[in-house]
Amino acid sequence: MQMLREVLEPLLDEVLMSIGVTNAHWRSMLVRSREHDQGDLSLPCFPFAKELGKSPIEIAQQIADSLESHFAIGEVNAVAGYLNIKANPTWLAQQVMDDAVRIGDAFGKKPANNTHILIEHTSANPNGPFHVGRARNAILGDTLVRLHRLYGNNVRAEYYVDDMGKQVGVLAWALEHLGKEEVERTLVGRESINEKWQGKADHERVRWYQAAQSIRQERSDKEDIEAEIGRMVHASEHGDEEVLQAFENAYQPVLDGMLETLKRLGIDFDTFTKESMFVTNGDVSKLMEKFKTFEIHGTADNGAEFLDLGARGLKGKTEFFFRRGDGSSLYATRDIAYHIWKWKQCDQLINVLGEDHKLQAKQVGMTLTELGEKIPDVLFYSFIKLPEGKMSTRKGNVVYMDDLLEEAQAQASAVVGEIHPDYSPEMVAEISEAAGTSAVRFNIIKVSPDKGFTFRWEEALAFEGGSAPFIMYSHARACSIARKCVAAGIDLDAAANSSTELPSSMPKGMVELLRTMCVHQDVLSKAVNDRRPHLFANQLLQLATSFNAFYRDCMILQDGELNVFNFQLSELARNLMRTSMQGLGIVPVEQM
RNA sequence: GGAGGUAUGGUGUAGUGGAUAGCAUCAGGGAUUUCGAAUCCCUGGACCCCGGUUCGAGUCCGGGUACCUCCGCCA
Known part of the structure; x- marks a missing residue:
């Protein structure tokens, strides 16, 4: 405190x-x-x-x-x-009433801060729909963006589009050379596309990609195919505009489909930067020329070039290859050019990466240091597994985010329909969509990023206890109280602004709420600065619990009489809940 | 084999070197003529093992064990 x-x-x-x-x-x-x-x-x-x-x-x-x-x-x-x-609870009450605990936009009290922060997250290859595993990156990244904004920082959310290289190459090849029948014939025995996603390009086109992956290994002319794909990939890496355009035609609809899924989760990006930009604008070749002058530069037998990071303390395999024998660049080389570019537009750089990128990130970091550049902050997260083991599209062991969201919405809809048979179908749909998507986000964000995570349907769809709907419900109840006051003919603005005596003795629930509100900003600060959003998720859960305790112990409207202090506190807590929910991507519906 | 990460009730997890380890779920019991019961209250149950540092260790250090990730001229 x-x-x-x-x-x-x-x-x-x-x-x-x-x-x-x-x-x-x-x-x-x-x-x-x-x-x-x-x-x-x-x-x-x-x-x-x-x-x-x-x-x-x-x-x-x-x-x-x-x-x-x-x-x-x-x-x-x-x-x-x-x-x-x-x-002293009375002092806490005064602090709360004096706006000391207000945070975020809705309270118009931004910390003065001119630093520009660039958060790059998700950046998934545009070759297929999001599954729950890949979505952890997006949810973590977006929550970090939202929390920074809540904290008052100036943030730009960026998606780095992998628009070249082998994966996109395979997709482009498949779309050009395979017919629908051949694709389905190749994938026979594998799960077919969910009818619901017919026409959604990420689900449609991934089948071409999958078929190609299998054909590349099995068909008799696989050497020819491999040569063809290789030719396109290398052309893309040399900045061949025609090939890059063909790639874009292949992946863009897929990416759009993926972004549609993220949109449903409330995830948006400010900017998209294509990897190929750093090849076509010459940054990458300049960078590779610069590496040549380094004393840790080395050349392999076939002409490929590397930096020997062992001389800088890297353990294990120390050669960091940045150029192939044929002169083309590698993913990591482009990533370094990308980082140099990013540093020109921000004061702080945060990347959200899976734990499989740790070595890569270390190599990039060391090379940036070698170049005299700053290194980015990185939020690493552990993977989401299924109870059956590692998530794998090839083995059919996968849960698509689109399917999860549908199921979440359906189950929330059943709950709402049961509790409120009086609600219109439109209202039920709106509420259950909010509850479903929020529950999915919260379920992932409440766990520490470095903790392995096993996806379970029953947990992702839990609507009680430590879940998003629990928080949403507390907020909705606070909204309901305010509505009741209006119905009782009370002027809310007047009540909110009228001065009132601070109570000298308070019930337990009220003290609980005041204490929780008074540490709210501390926790936000820590969650943002340590890049640990789950701390704030737990704090919001605590806030909702405290509000429930307050509700239990303190009447706001009794027999048509308004308790002004209780009302003001309830409204402040409601606003704090609402802005905090927005900070986590939980939709603050007013009725549910 | 080398490097990095993780280990807390039956299950899932929080935890800033400090007291009686918090929350959810689960199991059992209870609360509503009163502002919304997706709520609240009560009971039960946990720090992987062995050392070390410290007045004090779930937390820091060393060594085990188990699980995850990486060790491509892939992205």
């Missing part, structure tokens, strides 16, 4: 100095109390014992006795060598 800390530190400074503590590091020992009942902040006094020649119990007591009283401090107690300080 940063706001309490700011009040407390000068006071404690004085007391500690007066009793003879010289260790200036005590500030880092002032921690959030583990025992919520004991206090908000605690100072363990064990380290002072040696210096002062007294027991920690005595020291804690002595500090408690000599601590100056302050409006912010509610209770001070010394227990078992710990000094516990509890905030």
